[in-house]
Amino acid sequence: MSAVVEGLTQLSDPVVLLCILIGALAGMLVGAFPGITATMAVALASAFTLTMEPVQGLAVLLTIYVAANFGDRVPAILVNTPGTPASIATTFDGYPLARQGKAGLALTTSAFGAAFGTFAGLLVLIFAAIPLSRVALNFGPAEIFALVVFGLTMIVSVAGSNLLKGLAAAGFGLALSTVGRDPIVGTERMTFGVLELSDGLPFIAVIIGLFGIADVLDQMLTHHAATAKPIQSFGRWMPNRTERRKMWKPMAIGSGVGAVVGAVPAAGGDIAGLTAWSVSRRSSEHPEEYGKGSLEGLTAGDTASNATLGPSVSTTLALGVPGDSVMAVLMGSLVIWGFNPGPGLFAAQPDLVYTIAGIMVIATVLTFGLSLLRMRGVTKLLELPPHYLWTVVIVFCLVGTYAVNNSTVDVLVMIVFGVVGLFMRRLGFPPGPVVLGLILGSMAEANLRRALEIGGISNVLTSPIAVGFLLVALASVALPPLLRSWKTHRAGRRHTHTVNH
Amino acid sequence: MAYDAVLDGTPADPAPISAQPSEPASASLLWRLAGPLCGIAVGAAVVGLAQTIALPAIEGQFSPRWWPQVSGAAIILFSLAAAVRALPADAPMEELEARQPGGVGRILASLGAVAAYGALWHWLDFRIVTVLLVAGLVAISGGRGWAGLVVFPVVVTTVLWVLFSLLLRVPV
Numbered sequence: 001m002s003a004v005v006e007g008l009t010q011l012s013d014p015v016v017l018l019c020i021l022i023g024a025l026a027g028m029l030v031g032a033f034p035g036i037t038a039t040m041a042v043a044l045a046s047a048f049t050l051t052m053e054p055v056q057g058l059a060v061l062l063t064i065y066v067a068a069n070f071g072d073r074v075p076a077i078l079v080n081t082p083g084t085p086a087s088i089a090t091t092f093d094g095y096p097l098a099r100q101g102k103a104g105l106a107l108t109t110s111a112f113g114a115a116f117g118t119f120a121g122l123l124v125l126i127f128a129a130i131p132l133s134r135v136a137l138n139f140g141p142a143e144i145f146a147l148v149v150f151g152l153t154m155i156v157s158v159a160g161s162n163l164l165k166g167l168a169a170a171g172f173g174l175a176l177s178t179v180g181r182d183p184i185v186g187t188e189r190m191t192f193g194v195l196e197l198s199d200g201l202p203f204i205a206v207i208i209g210l211f212g213i214a215d216v217l218d219q220m221l222t223h224h225a226a227t228a229k230p231i232q233s234f235g236r237w238m239p240n241r242t243e244r245r246k247m248w249k250p251m252a253i254g255s256g257v258g259a260v261v262g263a264v265p266a267a268g269g270d271i272a273g274l275t276a277w278s279v280s281r282r283s284s285e286h287p288e289e290y291g292k293g294s295l296e297g298l299t300a301g302d303t304a305s306n307a308t309l310g311p312s313v314s315t316t317l318a319l320g321v322p323g324d325s326v327m328a329v330l331m332g333s334l335v336i337w338g339f340n341p342g343p344g345l346f347a348a349q350p351d352l353v354y355t356i357a358g359i360m361v362i363a364t365v366l367t368f369g370l371s372l373l374r375m376r377g378v379t380k381l382l383e384l385p386p387h388y389l390w391t392v393v394i395v396f397c398l399v400g401t402y403a404v405n406n407s408t409v410d411v412l413v414m415i416v417f418g419v420v421g422l423f424m425r426r427l428g429f430p431p432g433p434v435v436l437g438l439i440l441g442s443m444a445e446a447n448l449r450r451a452l453e454i455g456g457i458s459n460v461l462t463s464p465i466a467v468g469f470l471l472v473a474l475a476s477v478a479l480p481p482l483l484r485s486w487k488t489h490r491a492g493r494r495h496t497h498t499v500n501h
Numbered sequence: 502m503a504y505d506a507v508l509d510g511t512p513a514d515p516a517p518i519s520a521q522p523s524e525p526a527s528a529s530l531l532w533r534l535a536g537p538l539c540g541i542a543v544g545a546a547v548v549g550l551a552q553t554i555a556l557p558a559i560e561g562q563f564s565p566r567w568w569p570q571v572s573g574a575a576i577i578l579f580s581l582a583a584a585v586r587a588l589p590a591d592a593p594m595e596e597l598e599a600r601q602p603g604g605v606g607r608i609l610a611s612l613g614a615v616a617a618y619g620a621l622w623h624w625l626d627f628r629i630v631t632v633l634l635v636a637g638l639v640a641i642s643g644g645r646g647w648a649g650l651v652v653f654p655v656v657v658t659t660v661l662w663v664l665f666s667l668l669l670r671v672p673v
Contacts, residue, residue, distance in 0.1 A: 164580075164586060167575070167579040168537075168540045168575075170575075171576035171578075171579060172543060172547075172572075174568070174572040177572075178569045184565075185557045187555055188554075189551075189569060190554070190569065217611075220604055220608050221600050221605065221607070222598040386643075387642030388639065388653060391644075391657070395631070395634065395635055395638070395661065396661070398615065399661050402671070402673070408619065412619075422608075423539070427536035427539055428594075428597075437572075441572070449563050449568075453561065453562050
């Protein structure tokens with residue numbers, strides 16, 4: 001109990017609260033600009049915070065981390081461009097909702113989901129950090145490969161109406177993931193001698209191209225001044241009682257998925273959001289609405305990606321293994337401040353867990369409040385004439401992508417994938433599975449090869465965790481069509497029976 | 502024409518109702534197969550490129566070519582299946598917004614402006630080329646007047662400069 005009191009007492013310093021406010025404003029700004037990731041912002045802020053007191057510095061960095069995960073939903077909903085990779089799933093339903101004149105409702109619902117997810121994740125940090133981290137510590141190549149296979153089954157949901165084209169697109173994503181060095185022997189693959197591609201395709205540039213630039217190009221192609229209908233009304237802002245009731249189930253799914261995915265090292269909000277969107281769709285009474293403006297889909301994705309924050313911090317602190325890329329950057333600052341993330345940290349400084357949880361709770365409350373306040377101003381973006389909106393999106397994507405690595409190759413990759421994304425849209429290939437293949441491809445290949453080279457196929461089949469994931473993956477692919485077929489068969493028999501009668 | 506058909510999703514010049522029925526039908530088949538055929542071409546390119554990957558001196562259980570080949574084969578396999586599925590005349594097609602006149606021109610001009618921006622950035626100051634790019638993109642998209650072509654570019658460039666160069670210290 002004294003650790004709790006000690007930890008929370010650290011937050012009574014007004015300077016810490018000021019740091020949280022600065023972090024919230026900076027984080028939301030960072031999240032709202034496509035191309036500027038939370039990782040980049042935390043890395044840059046680290047340079048300024050190293051001279052501060054550890055708790056003050058942590059307040060700035062952790063609040064940027066939290067706030068960026070609220071701000072990144074805004075461009076995802078308004079201009080179909082994820083502010084950070086964690087809001088990819090937001091574009092699936094958020095943008096269609098905005099196009100239906102429900103941008104206000106989408107932004108509010110997203111903020112509620114994100115806040116709920118963050119609090120759920122923080123509960124994991126406070127109560128289940130050590131047990132969850134122990135489970136994640138047991139993940140070897142076989143288990144991670146099985147987890148990735150489970151992740152790949154999401155293609156079934158993300159593919160939309162044409163599963164075959166979705167699967168082909170996922171194959172394209174897997175092929176893209178092979179660009180760079182071979183994960184086992186280090187041989188260069190498909191880099192065409194370009195040094196910048198040795199570490200693989202720049203992920204952020206690819207997703208900004210496939211989603212943001214491709215959408216602007218598509219609008220340029222199809223826009224007609226006479227038929228275009230500028231959005232005059234943003235509709236309701238607050239969800240009604242029926243909608244609020246519907247949000248509980250996807251919020252529960254999102255929280256569960258985010259908690260598990262967040263605890264696994266190197267798996268972040270992007271994977272959690274996509275997984276939760278997919279799981280929620282499978283369990284929904286209206287799966288056909290997903291991808292077309294479903295509030296349930298929007299809530300599930302946003303809850304899950306934010307629910308990874310707490311578990312990700314837990315994994316970083318308890319194991320010394322970064323839960324995601326932001327945590328990898330944060331670990332550097334922690335070490336400089338004299339903290340040593342790892343199993344010993346909880347024993348030596350248990351109060352730190354509660355200080356961190358306290359900072360994140362305050363950051364979430366503050367950012368949630370700011371999210372609701374600023375929305376009316378932000379949605380005015382939709383009223384911009386297309387020539388302003390297209391220009392702003394293109395220019396910010398250009399400079400933002402350059403800023404990630406200070407690389408013109410990244411910008412070129414973004415433009416190329418913008419054009420590729422346009423052709424994919426016009427040819428009926430969904431871009432979602434490409435991203436999924438790109439995210440999971442290298443993890444799948446590296447871990448499968450390691451697992452097979454260590455102990456052959458039995459290495460995978462004798463692991464209860466791996467087998468569990470594989471069975472769930474198999475069930476999630478096979479069960480929906482089997483159930484549909486069974487229902488059709490049953491309905492047909494009923495119909496025949498009625499006619500005969 | 503083929504480029505137009507691909508971008509449009511429908512024939513660029515839809516045949517009138519009184520036209521011969523065979524013409525729209527053949528165009529429709531071409532359009533239905535366009536996606537899967539592109540997929541097969543991409544898959545074949547991936548498999549071909551995989552053959553150019555250098556093999557390590559000491560070969561392990563799995564070659565570095567293995568995963569790219571599997572990926573390429575998967576693209577070909579699923580694209581072939583999509584092609585077979587698209588063959589019947591009543592095969593379901595995705596609904597796409599129709600291409601508008603001038604749309605392709607707008608895209609090409611915008612890409613050209615971005616390419617010129619990339620080239621000029623090496624020679625001129627970021628603020629100057631960005632003002633020029635923003636003004637160019639606004640003009641290409643149909644914006645006119647001093648507010649769109651002068652004030653807006655200056656405001657956007659100032660925001661970018663303050664955010665990236667001053668605050669985030671990106672060497673733009």
